[in-house]
Amino acid sequence: MKAGLLVVILLGLSVASASAQGSVDKGMKVYAESKCSMCHSIDGKGNAKGPLDSVGAKLKADEIREWIVNPAEMTKKANADRKPPMRAYANMPKEDLDALVAYMGSLKKK
Numbered sequence: 601m602k603a604g605l606l607v608v609i610l611l612g613l614s615v616a617s618a619s620a621q622g623s624v625d626k627g628m629k630v631y632a633e634s635k636c637s638m639c640h641s642i643d644g645k646g647n648a649k650g651p652l653d654s655v656g657a658k659l660k661a662d663e664i665r666e667w668i669v670n671p672a673e674m675t676k677k678a679n680a681d682r683k684p685p686m687r688a689y690a691n692m693p694k695e696d697l698d699a700l701v702a703y704m705g706s707l708k709k710k
Contacts, residue, residue, distance in 0.1 A: 627703025630696045639686065642707065650682065657708040664704045668697060 631637070637646030642653060655664065667674045671686035689697070 623699045623702035624706045626696075626699035627701070627706075630692075630700045631703060634689070634692075634700075643709075652704065652707055653709040655707050656705040659704075661701050661705050665697065665701050668692070668700060 631642075639647050640650035640652045641648050642651075659667070663674070667686070669688060669690045669692070671688055674680075675682075675685060692700070
């Protein structure tokens with residue numbers, strides 16, 4: 601009985617991990633399609649003035665989401681002064697937004 605439960609748990613973790621990786625992969629695509637690299641860079645690709653390499657280590661998912669949909673408010677909270685100000689993506693489809701947040705959250709380079 602315990603072995604069966606362990607298999608179910610491990611399968612569940614495997615499915616969750618695959619689902620999370622799928623979200624990250626989709627988020628990479630959303631990042632590219634949204635032309636985020638015009639203002640930001642990842643792994644040295646894009647605009648070096650806005651590196652996002654370790655954003656996932658610095659911000660929680662809800663903070664990343666707020667930067668995407670309400671950057672003006674987050675700029676005030678963070679006392680940021682980068683010009684030009686970030687454009688709001690408040691109308692991004694939820695599935696794309698969730699995927700982009702997952703991708704940004706996965707960026708934890710030190």
